[in-house]
Amino acid sequence: MQAATSDKLAQWLLSSIALDAAAMHVGRYCGPWRASTAGKALSSFHLVLSGDCWLHIEGQPPLHLRARDGVFLMSDVPHFLSPSADPATPLQRPAMRPLGEAPEPDSAGLACGFFRFSGALSPLVIASFPEYLVCRSGDPALGHTAALFDMIVAEGGGDPERPSPLIARLVELLFFYLIRHASQREALSAGLLSLAQRGEFMALLDEMLRSPGEDWSIARMASAAHMSRAAFCKHFTGAGGVTPAQFLLRLRMRLAAQRLNAGDSVEQAASHVGYQSHAAFTRAFKRIVGEQPGAYRRQLRAAA
Incomplete structure (x- = not known):
């Protein structure tokens, strides 16, 4: 029963992620080629549509x-x-060649691009995953993703620099299959999702998510986890990557951002996460989100 509840909480957290992908180019490289999406301050992806290649990440062994x-x-x-x-x-x-051209030695068909995470809880959930995730065609648990690759190939026969917008949507589906699989199988490093998969913290997280404005002292959190204060702080920090107090601050500000996105006023969002002082809430929100709540809300309304 506990495992099923933990999985339900993890799935809810995964559903809080919103993703916007953009395919930069889809085509074929030939000869002694080199390709990278680094240096743009964005998350990115590379899909091998045909042939093979090697991924070189600084400080890591080459990945075939x-x-x-x-x-x-x-x-x-x-x-x-x-x-x-x-x-x-x-x-x-x-220059990238059209995907439909006849392959040459050392050639590889690739779909490369960028993606952004949105959704208030996305940063806390994504922090649970490793630096990069690999989708393997030979993994039986990911066998159903072959159909997505087939559709990407079918859409990728045009201008390499102007790929079909449908490819980005297919990439988003592929990513969600991959992170669901990773959350079920991999040992997640730290973050909200990794905490949600720990039985000892499951009930605590559920309460904190439902009532973030309560007085969540260390003593109360430790009691909800059925631990001593010392044991709770040690195990929570080890699983979450941050202290309980730091985690509570980040969680509250991300949930406040979620409320602002839903149409709450700054005062309503602050009250929901336990802040009565507008100045204190503004300082905390800017520290975590990067801008003041009023400016954040205005930006959301302008985008809408």
Whole structure:
């Protein structure tokens, strides 16, 4: 029963993620090529549609990618793809050819682009995952993603620099299949989702999400987790990557952002997460979200 409830909470948190993907180019590289999406301060993806190649990430061993494999880089990390396992091999940045052209030696068909996370809780959930996620065509649990690759290939026969907008939507579906699979199988590092999958913290998180404005002292949190204060702080920080107080602040501000996005006034959002002082809420919100709540709300309304 506890495992089922924990999975339900984890699935709810995954559903709080919103993703906006954009395919930058879809086509074929040939010869001693090199491709990268690094340096844009965005998360990015590379899908191997045909052939094979190697992913080189700074400080990591080369990763071999085959047809129908893909990698989602959760943050902007130095990296590049090439046909060689040796990162020191001289390479070029050639123009991409149409995907439908006949393949040549060392060629690979790729779909590459960027994605942004939105949704108030996205940063807390995404922090649970590794630096990058790999989708393997040979993984039986991901066998159903082959149909998505087939559709991406079918849509990718035009101008490499002007791919069909449908490809981005298919990439989003692929990503959600992958993170659901990863959340069920991988040992998540730290973050909201990793905490939600720990039975000892499940009830606490459920209460905090439902009533973030309550007086969540360390003593109360430890009691909800049925631990001593010392044991609670040690195990919570180990699983969440931050102290309970830091986690509570981040959770409250992300939930406040969610309320602002739903149409609440700044005062209503502040009250919902336990703040009676407008000045204190404004300082906390800017510290976590990056801008003052009034400006954040105005930006949301302008975008709408």
